[in-house]
Amino acid sequence: MNFCSHCGNSVHIAIPEGDNRPRHICDGCGTIHYQNPRIIAGCLPVYEDKVLLCRRAIEPRLGYWTLPAGFMENGESTEQAALRETYEEAFAEVKIESLYTVTSILHVNQVQMFYLARMDKPEYAISSESLEVELFSEDDIPWDELAFQTIRNALKLYFADRQTGLYPLRHISLDASDTQKFRTECHDSSAAD
Amino acid sequence: MNFCSHCGNSVHIAIPEGDNRPRHICDGCGTIHYQNPRIIAGCLPVYEDKVLLCRRAIEPRLGYWTLPAGFMENGESTEQAALRETYEEAFAEVKIESLYTVTSILHVNQVQMFYLARMDKPEYAISSESLEVELFSEDDIPWDELAFQTIRNALKLYFADRQTGLYPLRHISLDASDTQKFRTECHDSSAAD
Numbered sequence: 001m002n003f004c005s006h007c008g009n010s011v012h013i014a015i016p017e018g019d020n021r022p023r024h025i026c027d028g029c030g031t032i033h034y035q036n037p038r039i040i041a042g043c044l045p046v047y048e049d050k051v052l053l054c055r056r057a058i059e060p061r062l063g064y065w066t067l068p069a070g071f072m073e074n075g076e077s078t079e080q081a082a083l084r085e086t087y088e089e090a091f092a093e094v095k096i097e098s099l100y101t102v103t104s105i106l107h108v109n110q111v112q113m114f115y116l117a118r119m120d121k122p123e124y125a126i127s128s129e130s131l132e133v134e135l136f137s138e139d140d141i142p143w144d145e146l147a148f149q150t151i152r153n154a155l156k157l158y159f160a161d162r163q164t165g166l167y168p169l170r171h172i173s174l175d176a177s178d179t180q181k182f183r184t185e186c187h188d189s190s191a192a193d
Numbered sequence: 194m195n196f197c198s199h200c201g202n203s204v205h206i207a208i209p210e211g212d213n214r215p216r217h218i219c220d221g222c223g224t225i226h227y228q229n230p231r232i233i234a235g236c237l238p239v240y241e242d243k244v245l246l247c248r249r250a251i252e253p254r255l256g257y258w259t260l261p262a263g264f265m266e267n268g269e270s271t272e273q274a275a276l277r278e279t280y281e282e283a284f285a286e287v288k289i290e291s292l293y294t295v296t297s298i299l300h301v302n303q304v305q306m307f308y309l310a311r312m313d314k315p316e317y318a319i320s321s322e323s324l325e326v327e328l329f330s331e332d333d334i335p336w337d338e339l340a341f342q343t344i345r346n347a348l349k350l351y352f353a354d355r356q357t358g359l360y361p362l363r364h365i366s367l368d369a370s371d372t373q374k375f376r377t378e379c380h381d382s383s384a385a386d
Binding site (some may be wrong): 001002003004005006007008010011014016021032033035036038039062071072074075076077078079080092098099102103104107109133169171173 | 194195196197198199200201203204211214217226227228229230231232262265266268269270271272273291292295297300302304361362364367380
């Protein structure tokens with residue numbers, strides 16, 4: 001951030017009075033510009049014994065497989081965001097069953113929230129955001145071609161929990177070293193998320 | 194938003210190619226400025242049969258009672274944010290037990306996440322953000338002096354769930370009419386949140 005989005009003057013970084021963190025503060029109007037984590041919401045859609053994955057048509061991680069998910073927009077709920085992204089990326093209509101993973105990704109200032117969701121029919125299609133959309137049984141999951149560690153975590157947890165039929169919410173924190181480790185395990189050394 | 198925070202040029206509002214929502218786009222460098230909901234994280238701290246509330250020393254809702262909570266910062270997890278806010282506002286050290294409410298507040302673009310938390314000792318103190326900090330039993334909760342509907346919801350759910358000992362996660366959506374109704378019920382007609 002170099003300029004004030006309110007008045008266009010330059011900004012400097014300082015700790016405002018009564019605060020304890022450096023913020024961008026406008027040299028002209030004094031507006032304090034806070035920067036906060038953003039939410040990514042998505043679904044883990046299940047049809048019978050299979051899960052729905054999308055092969056990304058957009059960067060980052062173009063060509064890798066993901067669960068349908070994306071940035072939550074203003075004016076919607078977390079569940080609406082997850083359902084919207086599932087429809088936009090896979091043209092799949094699902095029913096949310098429970099919040100399953102909440103992952104704080106410290107180095108990119110994201111909170112990813114994945115919901116377990118049920119598909120009543122195997123109806124889906126590719127979209128402008130997905131090169132392929134496909135249902136996968138556990139044995140067929142492309143583990144080495146998953147886009148993000150959050151996707152692998154959710155899938156691993158799901159197939160393990162399916163043994164018991166209980167799907168408790170998990171909180172996970174990831175940092176840059178976790179992302180690097182994931183990329184190495186995927187035999188991929190491209191830029192970080 | 195009037196100016197690009199990157200290059201200082203003016204911005205216009207348009208739907209970018211491949212998008213389906215209006216965004217602020219820089220007239221100079223073309224940067225698209227996305228705006229997304231922010232997370233407020235907090236705790237519902239429980240000591241024996243009481244819960245810990247703080248009387249707000251800052252606007253909005255100065256003088257009203259709240260659970261300790263605040264904006265999640267970059268570089269921390271949702272749980273770290275909830276614990277930090279509980280310490281900053283009440284000097285209370287708590288142990289998180291479970292995520293209890295996730296409330297999407299549509300008209301102010303917030304997601305409020307409250308965690309049930311245990312206090313092992315009745316140790317707390319006022320801070321620069323709180324005029325008073327106090328443990329309340331159910332009969333003494335100042336229901337008409339609560340700061341926000343999310344606080345009332347969490348407390349009502351907690352005391353109801355305590356009958357069963359089960360505290361399932363709740364997802365709640367609120368809009369402007371809900372906030373107005375809450376304010377009316379509190380006999381307070383000041384500006385909206």
